[in-house]
Amino acid sequence: MATTPRWEPRRLSAVKVELPEGVTPGGTRGRILLGGLQLFAELGFHGTSIRDLGSAAGINSATLYAHYPSKEHILAELVLLGHQAMHERLQQAVLDAPAGPAEQLRALVTAHVYVHTDFPLLALVANAELHALSPAQAAPSLALREQTQQLALGVVQRGIDAGVFQVPDAYLATAAVSAMGVRVASWFGPDQPYRREQIAQSYADFALRVVGATSPASTSPASTSPADKER
Amino acid sequence: MATTPRWEPRRLSAVKVELPEGVTPGGTRGRILLGGLQLFAELGFHGTSIRDLGSAAGINSATLYAHYPSKEHILAELVLLGHQAMHERLQQAVLDAPAGPAEQLRALVTAHVYVHTDFPLLALVANAELHALSPAQAAPSLALREQTQQLALGVVQRGIDAGVFQVPDAYLATAAVSAMGVRVASWFGPDQPYRREQIAQSYADFALRVVGATSPASTSPASTSPADKER
DNA sequence: GTCTATACACAGATAGAC
DNA sequence: GTCTATCTGTGTATAGAC
Numbered sequence: 390m391a392t393t394p395r396w397e398p399r400r401l402s403a404v405k406v407e408l409p410e411g412v413t414p415g416g417t418r419g420r421i422l423l424g425g426l427q428l429f430a431e432l433g434f435h436g437t438s439i440r441d442l443g444s445a446a447g448i449n450s451a452t453l454y455a456h457y458p459s460k461e462h463i464l465a466e467l468v469l470l471g472h473q474a475m476h477e478r479l480q481q482a483v484l485d486a487p488a489g490p491a492e493q494l495r496a497l498v499t500a501h502v503y504v505h506t507d508f509p510l511l512a513l514v515a516n517a518e519l520h521a522l523s524p525a526q527a528a529p530s531l532a533l534r535e536q537t538q539q540l541a542l543g544v545v546q547r548g549i550d551a552g553v554f555q556v557p558d559a560y561l562a563t564a565a566v567s568a569m570g571v572r573v574a575s576w577f578g579p580d581q582p583y584r585r586e587q588i589a590q591s592y593a594d595f596a597l598r599v600v601g602a603t604s605p606a607s608t609s610p611a612s613t614s615p616a617d618k619e620r
Numbered sequence: 621m622a623t624t625p626r627w628e629p630r631r632l633s634a635v636k637v638e639l640p641e642g643v644t645p646g647g648t649r650g651r652i653l654l655g656g657l658q659l660f661a662e663l664g665f666h667g668t669s670i671r672d673l674g675s676a677a678g679i680n681s682a683t684l685y686a687h688y689p690s691k692e693h694i695l696a697e698l699v700l701l702g703h704q705a706m707h708e709r710l711q712q713a714v715l716d717a718p719a720g721p722a723e724q725l726r727a728l729v730t731a732h733v734y735v736h737t738d739f740p741l742l743a744l745v746a747n748a749e750l751h752a753l754s755p756a757q758a759a760p761s762l763a764l765r766e767q768t769q770q771l772a773l774g775v776v777q778r779g780i781d782a783g784v785f786q787v788p789d790a791y792l793a794t795a796a797v798s799a800m801g802v803r804v805a806s807w808f809g810p811d812q813p814y815r816r817e818q819i820a821q822s823y824a825d826f827a828l829r830v831v832g833a834t835s836p837a838s839t840s841p842a843s844t845s846p847a848d849k850e851r
Numbered sequence: 852g853t854c855t856a857t858a859c860a861c862a863g864a865t866a867g868a869c
Numbered sequence: 870g871t872c873t874a875t876c877t878g879t880g881t882a883t884a885g886a887c
Contacts, residue, residue: 568803
């Protein structure tokens with residue numbers, strides 16, 4: 390058999406297909422982008438054909454080329470949007486937070502979780518399909534990623550330097566905290582019992598515990614319980 | 621341009637391409653499996669052609685079909701090997717550990733990190749390419765995955781029930797701890813300054829902090845620093 | 852901008868000789 | 870088991886009419 394039927398199990402729950410406010414282009418270009426978001430998240434870049442993309446956007450595959458010069462350009466735009474949204478929100482979170490390292494880390498992790506709960510498809514595509522881009526197309530996103538990582542690393546390092554975080558290595562702690570949030574995009578959805586606020590608060594508590602925050606800026610040492618338990 | 625040249629940036633550091641002891645078949649079949657491990661990790665299942673697989677194994681692409689009935693079967697074997705290795709090692713770690721929840725969680729996280737540092741390619745393929753398998757081919761791996769998750773969840777829950785873990789929700793804590801280890805496969809390699817033992821110990825410390833272990837079974841509250849710092 | 856039609860490289864897989 | 874040669878569908882992308 391030479392064909393590849395589409396029996397692949399869904400990679401994500403039934404999540405709303407949407408992009409951050411104000412960045413979705415209007416008209417056909419917007420529909421192409423949203424279709425690409427869903428398909429790339431579900432089947433991967435190489436698993437998605439331009440005919441798939443055309444169908445999802447309600448147009449013939451040839452019409453795609455009136456809007457994007459290649460399939461790769463569609464992915465590149467999505468990956469960049471994802472990295473921009475991440476960087477903007479984390480940077481704003483730190484800017485809006487009180488001055489202490491604990492408060493800033495809490496703000497950072499909260500925003501990190503929210504990006505992954507609010508735009509799980511975009512986060513997944515930006516992370517998992519970045520490797521399918523050419524170096525030139527990936528470069529802007531990689532630069533943003535580096536900046537975002539430095540932002541988080543800086544918060545942790547300043548907490549250590551100030552003596553309010555008790556953790557031997559800033560990088561390992563940052564990597565661990567970052568990993569927690571990234572993974573949320575893989576399981577968050579309407580078919581599980583946790584609300585976004587609850588996950589964000591719990592994960593912020595976890596992060597402060599990981600870095601060994603002496604007087605955690607937590608609302609309570611235990612947060613809340615899930616809306617309903619079925620796990 | 622209708623062709624797709626292979627300029628994709630590498631998804632992983634230059635890691636040794638190997639499978640757990642005793643599971644690599646001999647001869648050509650083994651070379652096919654190892655070649656598939658490298659290629660699927662680097663380019664993804666859909667990004668790898670059967671001609672790529674043949675070249676990597678040093679044979680003609682047609683010869684593949686004397687060993688596997690389809691390209692998908694090669695991936696299926698790799699994904700299953702990955703899930704088996706994970707489940708066996710985590711189960712053994714818990715069995716070998718002292719009885720307390722803190723000691724068991726430490727053993728679990730240590731083993732979890734080691735699987736990801738010792739077989740990062742296999743862990744990546746098992747996690748990231750599982751979705752490319754048909755439901756029938758994915759089923760055994762999904763069953764193992766479920767068992768492994770229950771193993772970890774059980775350790776955390778027993779710690780909570782025994783009153784030695786102080787965390788409001790077992791599932792969120794387990795998901796967070798699991799995420800930390802999974803991500804290690806994406807950055808561990810010879811080009812970074814951390815040794816596997818150091819990561820494992822730090823992450824076990826992090827895990828005990830996340831669950832709020834009262835008297836942590838840690839060797840020290842601070843573990844060690846990296847061999848050399850360049851992060 | 853959108854379509855139909857099509858070009859042409861490559862995909863997975865098979866036939867049959869050795 | 871391994872090869873050469875080949876089948877056939879699908880891939881990305883383009884040409885040209887409307």
